[in-house]
Amino acid sequence: MASQPGFVREPASVRGLECVAQSVRYYVCHCPEVAERAIFHSAIPHAVDVKVTSLELPCPVCEALACFMAAHPECALYRCTSCGHAFSDTQVVAGVEQYDDDYYDKDHQRWFENPNIGLFARIAAMIPNEREFSRVLDVGCGRGDFLRYLARVRPGLALTGIDVAKLEPSESIRFLRGDILSASLGESFDIVVSLAVIEHVADVRKFARRLRELCRPGGLIVVMTVNEASLMYWLARTLRRVGFSRAFDRLYGQHHLNHFTHNSLRALWTSRNLQPLRHFTHNGLLAATDIPASSMLSAFVLRCGVAGIMVAGKILNRMYLQTAVYRNPIR
Structure with missing residues (x-):
């Protein structure tokens, strides 16, 4: 199957991305400019076929910093460092649900x-x-x-x-x-x-x-x-x-x-x-x-x-x- 944005091709690579994400979580939460350089100028984007726009997003509930949590076959998941809310990045979900x-x-x-x-x-x-x-x-x-x-x-x-x-x-x-x-x-x-x-x-x-x-x-x-x-x-x-x-x-x-x-x-x-x-x-x-x-x-x-x-x-x-x-x- 051809690769599409929001979809994972290699589960092992996804797990690797999550391990890397966890290892740089401190920088994501406390020094985002360092994390950005480490993430987007490394081999990570080439190691996994999943569209992760960032390792940090604003929480849709409290607007605090949310860190990348996991790559899902249909979306990228994040968790808020303040209120604990988990959510999908709506920019990379695989599709919009139809209420027909x-x-x-x-x-x-x-x-x-x-x-x-x-x-x-x-x-x-x-x-x-x-x-x-x-x-x-x-x-x-x-x-x-x-x-x-x-x-x-x-x-x-x-x-x-x-x-x-x-x-x-x-x-x-x-x-x-x-x-x-x-x-x-x-x-x-x-x-x-x-x-x-x-x-x-x-x-x-x-x-x-x-x-x-x-x-x-x-x-x-x-x-x-x-x-x-x-x-x-x-x-x-x-x-x-x-x-x-x-x-x-x-x-x-x-x-x-x-x-x-x-x-x-x-x-x-x-x-x-x-x-x-x-x-x-x-x-x-x-x-x-x-x-x-x-x-x-x-x-x-x-x-x-x-x-x-x-x-x-x-x-x-x-x-x-x-x-x-x-x-x-x-x-």
Whole structure:
């Protein structure tokens, strides 16, 4: 296969690049001009077929220095030296994810066929039974599963959902098609919810700022995303170090541009002057997990492994997903 930007040809060379990157990390973090001379005027660019624009980038969360972490077949990964956030260099990802019918019907079929009703119930319970908390916006609502759940259990709420994909109409829900960063909604909301969206967003600071603009003073913002401090992520990184990169490649692929820890998620939203109210980690549904496998037997084995990791993560309180609730202060 011909070499393309963002793709790795020789895994051994990639590991070599990472070793070199670690050895010059001090210079990258403390003396970047020395690192630049050492890196870009050496044999490193010729030793590996991966487009790494720099060994340092600004963190998309806190804008502190982020150092090169790893070369992935689809992207270059970095980690912030301040908030610990891990992210892909959006300039060299292999491609832009398309949110078309295949995204819902094929690529992530299990996820959308098995909505997390337990999580929906927990979020619904956080919505006060008061008139001033009646307008709910779901940003990146997918097929509207969360809003349809709210329509059943809280019929008095005014529900709005927005997504880049086409949505089936509903009498009890106002669905809008568009990009939240550019769409004009013409109003604010009491509750702004965004589930499994922010990890796909390139400009997370702009995304957070936009959600705050849409949330009225005194309102709530609820965000669910991945937890990079989870046991699942830790095992993927550990297995990669000993030569098994499949889980790592899956978790850190181009579909997720950002990999939040509790610290980096909190840093993003508190930098917008939002008040943290609640945070908890949790697993997704095993039935909703997309596990690529070549046979039914291998799929069964992999699913059993994922189930075991989920159980262990729950015991250790290092589960794969995290949800946080913030209040937009009254100005």
